[in-house]
Amino acid sequence: MTAAVVDLMQQQLVPPAGEASLSHGMLVVVVPPADLLGTVRRLKSEFGFDLFLDVTAVDWPERTPRFDVVYHFYSTAHMIRVRLKTRVPEAEPMVDSLVPLYGSANFMERECHDMYGIVFRGNPDLRPILLYEGFVGHPLRKDYPKLQEQPLVPYRT
Amino acid sequence: MSRPTIPIRPAHAPTPAFEYFSTKKDEFVGWARKFSLFPYPFVTACCAMEFMAVSSTPYDTDRFGAALPRFSPRQSDLLMVVGTLTHKQAPVLLRVYEQMCEPKWVMAFGACATSGGFYQNYAAVAGIDKIIPVDIYVPGCPPRPETVIDAIMKLQDRIAGSRHPIITGSF
Amino acid sequence: MTMPTVETRLPNPVRPAFERGERDDAVIVNIGPSHPATHGTIQVIAALDGEKVQRVDVHCGYLHRGFEKECEDHTWHNLIPYVDRLNYCSGLINDFAYCEAVETLMDVEITPRCRYLRTLLSEYSRIADHLTCVAASLMELGAMTAFLYLVMIRDYIYEHLADLTGARVTYTYGRIGGLARDLPAGWLKRLGEILDKYEVFVGRIHGLMDRNRIFIDRTRDIGVISTADAINWGFTGPILRSTGAPRDLRKDAPYLAYAELDFDVPVGIKGDNYDRYYVRMREMDESVYMIRQLMDLLPEGPINVDDRRCTLPEKRLVYTEIESLINHFKLIMDGPDVPAGEVYAAHEAPNGELGFYLVSTGGGTPYKFHVRSPSFVHMGGVQRLLEGYQLADIIPTFGSVNMIGGECDR
Numbered sequence: 001m002t003a004a005v006v007d008l009m010q011q012q013l014v015p016p017a018g019e020a021s022l023s024h025g026m027l028v029v030v031v032p033p034a035d036l037l038g039t040v041r042r043l044k045s046e047f048g049f050d051l052f053l054d055v056t057a058v059d060w061p062e063r064t065p066r067f068d069v070v071y072h073f074y075s076t077a078h079m080i081r082v083r084l085k086t087r088v089p090e091a092e093p094m095v096d097s098l099v100p101l102y103g104s105a106n107f108m109e110r111e112c113h114d115m116y117g118i119v120f121r122g123n124p125d126l127r128p129i130l131l132y133e134g135f136v137g138h139p140l141r142k143d144y145p146k147l148q149e150q151p152l153v154p155y156r157t
Numbered sequence: 158m159s160r161p162t163i164p165i166r167p168a169h170a171p172t173p174a175f176e177y178f179s180t181k182k183d184e185f186v187g188w189a190r191k192f193s194l195f196p197y198p199f200v201t202a203c204c205a206m207e208f209m210a211v212s213s214t215p216y217d218t219d220r221f222g223a224a225l226p227r228f229s230p231r232q233s234d235l236l237m238v239v240g241t242l243t244h245k246q247a248p249v250l251l252r253v254y255e256q257m258c259e260p261k262w263v264m265a266f267g268a269c270a271t272s273g274g275f276y277q278n279y280a281a282v283a284g285i286d287k288i289i290p291v292d293i294y295v296p297g298c299p300p301r302p303e304t305v306i307d308a309i310m311k312l313q314d315r316i317a318g319s320r321h322p323i324i325t326g327s328f
Numbered sequence: 329m330t331m332p333t334v335e336t337r338l339p340n341p342v343r344p345a346f347e348r349g350e351r352d353d354a355v356i357v358n359i360g361p362s363h364p365a366t367h368g369t370i371q372v373i374a375a376l377d378g379e380k381v382q383r384v385d386v387h388c389g390y391l392h393r394g395f396e397k398e399c400e401d402h403t404w405h406n407l408i409p410y411v412d413r414l415n416y417c418s419g420l421i422n423d424f425a426y427c428e429a430v431e432t433l434m435d436v437e438i439t440p441r442c443r444y445l446r447t448l449l450s451e452y453s454r455i456a457d458h459l460t461c462v463a464a465s466l467m468e469l470g471a472m473t474a475f476l477y478l479v480m481i482r483d484y485i486y487e488h489l490a491d492l493t494g495a496r497v498t499y500t501y502g503r504i505g506g507l508a509r510d511l512p513a514g515w516l517k518r519l520g521e522i523l524d525k526y527e528v529f530v531g532r533i534h535g536l537m538d539r540n541r542i543f544i545d546r547t548r549d550i551g552v553i554s555t556a557d558a559i560n561w562g563f564t565g566p567i568l569r570s571t572g573a574p575r576d577l578r579k580d581a582p583y584l585a586y587a588e589l590d591f592d593v594p595v596g597i598k599g600d601n602y603d604r605y606y607v608r609m610r611e612m613d614e615s616v617y618m619i620r621q622l623m624d625l626l627p628e629g630p631i632n633v634d635d636r637r638c639t640l641p642e643k644r645l646v647y648t649e650i651e652s653l654i655n656h657f658k659l660i661m662d663g664p665d666v667p668a669g670e671v672y673a674a675h676e677a678p679n680g681e682l683g684f685y686l687v688s689t690g691g692g693t694p695y696k697f698h699v700r701s702p703s704f705v706h707m708g709g710v711q712r713l714l715e716g717y718q719l720a721d722i723i724p725t726f727g728s729v730n731m732i733g734g735e736c737d738r
Contacts, residue, residue: 023669023670023671024432024433024669024671026672050559050560051559051562051564052562053562053674053681053683053700054683054685054698054700056685056696056698058687058695058696059696070685072672072683072685072700074681076559076573076575076580079580079581080581081672081674083672102560102562103560103561103562103708103709103712104560104561104562104705104708104709106708107704107705107707107708108562108704108705108708111704115396125345127342127343127345128342128343128389129387129388129389130388130389130392130737130738131245131280131389131392132244132245132341132342132389133339133340133341133342133343134339134341139279139280139394139397140396140397144279144397146277146278146279146394146397146398146400146401147277147278147279148279149244149278149279149280149282150244150279151244151247151282152244152245152247152248152338152339152341153244153247153248153251153288153338155287155288156286156287156288156289156290198364199362200362200364200368200369201368201369201390201391201733202368202391202393202413202416202733202734203413203416203497203498203734205368206416206417206460206496206497207496207497209460209463209464209479210479210482210483210486210496213475213476213479213480213483214476214479214480214483215480215483226364228363228364240391241391241393243390243391243392243393245341245389245390245392246341246361246369246390246391248338248339248340248341249341249361249362249390250362251338252338253362275409275410276393276394276398277398278393278394278397278398279394279397280392280393280394281393281394298498299496299497299498301496
């Protein structure tokens, strides 16, 4: 039954400009950023992916577009997961926010913004969540050195 | 910032009788203070599990007088920093430390509080002694409850042997 | 010369969602991040109308230790201690979920004994986590006795796991392709004794709390959430099950040896704090039942898969054969060579769905390591449980959500 849903999605869900593949048993759909919100809406309403698991990004500095924004969804009815990817360039790292569809998207998008600098259009609240006010830069990008600390309190001498 | 040192300037010339009296007073006050520690458990991370274990049976800190945690810095005298200190949390720790009244002692509980542990990156402070002065360091990741009790006992020895000026700056 | 004020010397690390001036009718109270009852480093800024919470702004991130960036610098084996310290109450489950993700990427199949033993230890860790959560929440409601009893059992579990792994809290016991070492002699016998003691102690807690008027008044109909809301806000694990939805990855998408075990998935009725407490207590009982089945089902055999891509060779061979020496050296220094690809593997952690999203470009270190942590997602939705209730209800609700800082902030 799950394989049938996967086949159905492969045929019907993927927009013309997207691609689908299987990765270790999970369907991976790559869509352009403009089609993202529409695809997710269809995933939620037509295919029953009601639980939004995660959004994160992967930084490929030698490639343009630089960032891969990766979404994972779970369907409590079919009990399978799907991965959705979209590629955004460094100059304009913007994607549509999923906050209108899923409440849990808020915090997860804030984290992705903190760590990578991806701007989620439509997220009402993109304050730093894991980092603090005054932190400059996006640590999980490959060009941010791991040891670069930005202390808030001056060290004792 | 370094802890202000209280200069020892006896009001009278240090006669043997004065020194004897002062030492006896220090022993008495030290005994009272060491067996009535009120910890402020500044709990952040995994060491909290061992803190919970050392506070309850069978590794009881109540036997050492250090049972009652006071969750207000104004009412406590032992600041136990339990777990990793991150840069985001550092202003909070400094504010809590400054709100505590003298005499106060600081225990760096765990490897992360002592030296940053194995977190060597943009987010973790490499040891709380970069922010506040520390009296006793407890190694371990997390330290076994027996190590914590050993640390409390060592701290108690230090408290017993130190000077306790209670009336003036020197006596 | 202006003296530095507290505000200039100690900057505020967060930007609150609402300022004092905006809400003249409300009292703004700051709870945390150093607070006994927030189970770690969470800051809750609450706008109160008398005792009633109008609006809540939850700030996490005070324990962000740079886990994901740190892991990109370590080999696949070296970062297992970091993985342990995610949900530190149940360290073994983190290990096994991560090892399974890497084993999927490497296409390595673990041995049957390892599979059953990992299942047994996952359930054992689940008991320890639920004990910690229930003990801490009950202590915050004033039931100090319950805390002492449950932490006593948890201490037996810790000492027992220290016999096996060497550590009480952060075990670093999982390995890619198996486990660090096999069970010592007498371990299973002691396990049976601890489970018997558990039943006695938890029976007492049930007697103390289940029909206790004060406990019911403080937890019934507090922090209520419906199933649809819970799924919308990303709640998984006992919180989702307390709303009535029997969603459990161990049943829905079985992994390890769960498909062969007979167990129930406890669900609640209303989705309030009392249901969450009871779901956790029943889940512990189910875990004990599963462990008893696994003690009989555990097969003999090797613990580690005989695959030189990930398993360290036997020490005797390392000291005598050059091939084993080189293999050992390469595995330690460079890390196991994981083929390029990406994987998302999730286990049912005591808090919900714990997922690992790994991206590998070949080689011994991960390219990207992301943790889908249930506590972080729950922090995004916890305001639904807090708003509209009283200030004193924040404490039991927070206790029932079981936010673990290491997992939330990573």
